[in-house]
Amino acid sequence: MIYLDNAATTMIKPEAVARAMTDAMRRAASPGRGGHVPAMTAAEIVFRCRENASELFNVPEPERIVFTMNATHGLNIAIKSLVRPCGRVVISGYEHNAVTRPLHALGAEVIVAAAPLFSPQETVEAFERALAHEPDAVICTHVSNVFGAILPIERIAQLCRSASVPLIIDASQSAGSLPIDFSALAPAFLAMPGHKGLYGPQGTGLLLCGSDALPLIEGGTGSESLRQSMPDFLPDRLEAGTHNVPGIAGLEAGIAFVRAQRPERILHHSRALIRRVGEGLGKIPNVHGFLSLEASLQAGVLSFTVDGLSPESVAEEMAKRGIALRAGLHCAPFAHKTVGTLPDGTVRLSVSAFNRESEIDTFLSSLRAIAAGQAKN
Numbered sequence: 565m566i567y568l569d570n571a572a573t574t575m576i577k578p579e580a581v582a583r584a585m586t587d588a589m590r591r592a593a594s595p596g597r598g599g600h601v602p603a604m605t606a607a608e609i610v611f612r613c614r615e616n617a618s619e620l621f622n623v624p625e626p627e628r629i630v631f632t633m634n635a636t637h638g639l640n641i642a643i644k645s646l647v648r649p650c651g652r653v654v655i656s657g658y659e660h661n662a663v664t665r666p667l668h669a670l671g672a673e674v675i676v677a678a679a680p681l682f683s684p685q686e687t688v689e690a691f692e693r694a695l696a697h698e699p700d701a702v703i704c705t706h707v708s709n710v711f712g713a714i715l716p717i718e719r720i721a722q723l724c725r726s727a728s729v730p731l732i733i734d735a736s737q738s739a740g741s742l743p744i745d746f747s748a749l750a751p752a753f754l755a756m757p758g759h760k761g762l763y764g765p766q767g768t769g770l771l772l773c774g775s776d777a778l779p780l781i782e783g784g785t786g787s788e789s790l791r792q793s794m795p796d797f798l799p800d801r802l803e804a805g806t807h808n809v810p811g812i813a814g815l816e817a818g819i820a821f822v823r824a825q826r827p828e829r830i831l832h833h834s835r836a837l838i839r840r841v842g843e844g845l846g847k848i849p850n851v852h853g854f855l856s857l858e859a860s861l862q863a864g865v866l867s868f869t870v871d872g873l874s875p876e877s878v879a880e881e882m883a884k885r886g887i888a889l890r891a892g893l894h895c896a897p898f899a900h901k902t903v904g905t906l907p908d909g910t911v912r913l914s915v916s917a918f919n920r921e922s923e924i925d926t927f928l929s930s931l932r933a934i935a936a937g938q939a940k941n
Contacts, residue, residue, distance in 0.1 A: 574763050585811070595809065617629050628772060631807060639734060644670070681854065691723055712865030765811050768808060869911065893909040
């Protein structure tokens with residue numbers, strides 16, 4: 565199989581990830597639950613992963629890195645810590661429903677800083693206008709999970725700092741794939757999954773905390789057991805219950821891989837593949853690819869449509885040929901509304917450090933055959 569659905573999860577992982585998880589299951593118990601060797605082994609695994617993540621994302625205090633189940637879990641903690649019921653929030657026009665559904669549940673007034681695709685200056689101007697409404701918080705994805713557009717997060721962060729409005733960053737498609745400097749951005753929170761660009765296992769995530777947070781789940785910490793409320797210090801305040809030690813061990817191995825490869829190098833590789841895809845799509849009749857004219861504005865994700873064929877039917881035909889893509893709305897209807905691809909959505913292709921040019925060429929050849937078959941009908 566040619567796997568080109570890495571924006572959903574990087575299914576192909578470094579071999580060290582599975583080895584680390586297996587080793588943890590054999591040797592590690594639960595951290596903070598005893599002074600015996602298996603408990604101390606688990607504590608060391610958790611500590612090392614936190615330290616590695618702090619180095620990768622420039623978080624001077626590793627205890628401000630909280631383990632979560634996924635980015636959605638982290639975003640819920642962040643949103644429900646900052647946004648009061650019926651509060652006001654500014655979001656980009658490209659947000660995932662991991663952001664919009666919690667806001668809906670809170671009854672929040674949502675102001676969308678909508679801007680055309682791959683238009684950083686217009687995006688900044690839209691956020692500047694929206695900030696005049698004095699929101700409780702700004703929430704912004706770093707990279708669109710549908711179109712791969714890189715939003716000007718540094719400039720948006722500067723706007724938020726100037727307005728004294730807390731910023732939540734969704735780094736689901738950028739963590740590990742783009743350089744991220746948490747200290748320079750200085751957001752209130754930055755959430756990410758462990759199973760995408762960090763090449764860890766599913767069921768893992770990180771929340772980087774620059775602000776005080778409210779626990780989403782309570783109980784089960786090994787610290788301050790006499791208290792009936794959660795500890796008031798990080799990470800214990802937000803890490804309820806038993807840690808996913810095998811998952812954290814795998815995540816540590818994934819982060820070590822990213823640090824060794826370097827996000828800049830991974831980004832260069834991904835961009836080269838996406839340019840190859842986009843330029844190839846432009847040569848196939850009746851196929852429309854969403855490729856940025858400037859390579860620097862797009863990460864390793866690209867969407868396309870085929871005239872006369874639904875996105876689902878294209879993805880199904882590709883699956884029959886052993887090529888994994890994703891079709892539809894990709895949990896991000898706001899993005900499709902912004903770009904004008906509702907109601908059907910798009911076909912999405914997304915790459916990782918393990919994809920190769922030959923796989924892209926096979927994909928293009930297959931799509932050419934599918935599009936030609938449709939043209940004959």
